[in-house]
Amino acid sequence: MPANILLVEDEPAIQELIAVNLEHAGHHVIRAKDAEGALGVVRSALPDLLLIDWMLPGISGLALARQLRQEERTRQIPIILLTARATEADKVAGLEAGADDYVTKPFSPRELLARIKAVLRRRAPQMTDDPVELAGLRLDPETHRVFGAQRALDLGPTEFRLLHFFMTHAERVHSRAQLLDQVWGDHVFVEERTVDVHIRRLRKSLEPSGHDRLIETVRGAGYRLTASPA
Amino acid sequence: MPANILLVEDEPAIQELIAVNLEHAGHHVIRAKDAEGALGVVRSALPDLLLIDWMLPGISGLALARQLRQEERTRQIPIILLTARATEADKVAGLEAGADDYVTKPFSPRELLARIKAVLRRRAPQMTDDPVELAGLRLDPETHRVFGAQRALDLGPTEFRLLHFFMTHAERVHSRAQLLDQVWGDHVFVEERTVDVHIRRLRKSLEPSGHDRLIETVRGAGYRLTASPA
DNA sequence: ATGTTTCGTGACGGTATTGTTGCAGAAGGG
DNA sequence: CCCTTCTGCAACAATACCGTCACGAAACAT
Numbered sequence A, B: 001m002p003a004n005i006l007l008v009e010d011e012p013a014i015q016e017l018i019a020v021n022l023e024h025a026g027h028h029v030i031r032a033k034d035a036e037g038a039l040g041v042v043r044s045a046l047p048d049l050l051l052i053d054w055m056l057p058g059i060s061g062l063a064l065a066r067q068l069r070q071e072e073r074t075r076q077i078p079i080i081l082l083t084a085r086a087t088e089a090d091k092v093a094g095l096e097a098g099a100d101d102y103v104t105k106p107f108s109p110r111e112l113l114a115r116i117k118a119v120l121r122r123r124a125p126q127m128t129d130d131p132v133e134l135a136g137l138r139l140d141p142e143t144h145r146v147f148g149a150q151r152a153l154d155l156g157p158t159e160f161r162l163l164h165f166f167m168t169h170a171e172r173v174h175s176r177a178q179l180l181d182q183v184w185g186d187h188v189f190v191e192e193r194t195v196d197v198h199i200r201r202l203r204k205s206l207e208p209s210g211h212d213r214l215i216e217t218v219r220g221a222g223y224r225l226t227a228s229p230a
Numbered sequence C: 001a002t003g004t005t006t007c008g009t010g011a012c013g014g015t016a017t018t019g020t021t022g023c024a025g026a027a028g029g030g
Numbered sequence D: 001c002c003c004t005t006c007t008g009c010a011a012c013a014a015t016a017c018c019g020t021c022a023c024g025a026a027a028c029a030t
Helices: A012-024 A037-043 A061-070 A088-097 A109-122 A140-154 A157-170 A177-184 A195-209 B012-024 B036-045 B059-070 B090-099 B109-128 B141-152 B157-168 B178-182 B194-208
Strands: A006-008 A026-030 A049-053 A079-083 A102-103 A132-134 A137-139 A214-218 A222-225 B004-008 B026-034 B049-053 B079-083 B100-102 B132-134 B137-139 B216-217 B222-225
Touching: A006 A012, A006 A037, A012 A026, A026 A037, A037 A061, A049 A061, A049 A102, A049 A109, A079 A109, A102 A109, A140 A157, A157 A177, A157 A195, A157 A222, A177 A195, A177 A222, A195 A214, B004 B012, B004 B036, B012 B026, B012 B109, B026 B036, B036 B059, B049 B059, B059 B079, B059 B216, B100 B109, B141 B157, B157 B178, B157 B194, B157 B222, B178 B194, B178 B222, B194 B216
Parallel strands: A006 A026, A006 A049, A049 A079, A079 A102, B004 B026, B004 B049, B049 B079, B079 B100
Antiparallel strands: A132 A137, A214 A222, B132 B137, B216 B222
């Protein structure tokens, strides 16, 4: 996947070296030797990726990245910082400025190309803030969190719904019939004992997380989730 | 926390005994001697909790509970049943009728007050829609809607996540690589063409809902969801 | 028009998830 | 203490879902 790459590097030798490597890999390289030049290029043609040296005469690469991140047109463009020293503080500063990745000098061409490829793959467009509606169903960014929770706890769909129901109806005893209605659905034909098995599976899935003994069984009645097990 | 309690008990001596105890604890007690009387009281003023004797002349306490559960206004009100003998069958019947707890006669005033306090406390989370926390994960009633949406549209997990991503990133073209990162996960190893198949499946699942042509393909680039198909 | 790339789509095997069943153990009732 | 009922649990079969591939259609470049 060839891409238009804007390379911002003040040292001619290094600039040439990098540019040749990138072009050899099929990319198209636009060159700039300082922040002002880079901004000029960006104004006329938006590149697919920005490769910015940290140390630049005048405006630093870091400041350039920060500035590009504040403009609407350039906000989406991935940025890779080239830096000689990559201390933890530098990494944090780079990320805070909006960079997507950093490459520490000296670096092999292979590594640089790998980073470029990764960044181009990874970057996701900014999420729309407004909730979207479809078929009378409103979906907002919070939804991601839900599925995140499910995967984080490594629960099957039914187990997760079961747990969620217990958490939103804690401290109460629910009969198997009630659980089937609420978790499975009102109109499903399932054996009541099936609930037992899923309770078992949920308990087992919850053990490694240290949340043991959360769900207690009430003989003859059903199950209950207690926040503070006696 | 003082509460308005409706006591339904036909035997005057027991009724008085209980009422005095409750009032001594700070509660306000309304009395009824049968189901008809109780329903009359409920119509005029909704109590915070119902204390119903199982054995009542005419309509039984169990039938009364069941009836109260079917009416929208009284559905949320906690019910405690007073019963002489609590066999397994009785417990099940009580739960199915919608009772929140049982107190078996004879009982100590302390026990009754404890149960009342517990029931009032348990009911709170459900009514206030409070989010619950577990393992650092916050789950709120929103979650139900999400899974509801998934089941309403009859989508598989991946299809739903794919659709959700498109909806929250509408009007933008997403490459297959980006979709893999965002919908599947950053570190999964799957063929890019797999996206095609899931797009296909999602489209097919969306057809019956009349939401056709939602996802358009951009040749050489990827896919895009357009709110207003041309 | 022709060749090349890209996409749609059906089919297939692999894996995960689900619902059911049977049996052993636990809990209560008498 | 014995007997009945209920629950824990493992194994099983059915199903749903997923990723991959192959082939044809469509779009594009020359």
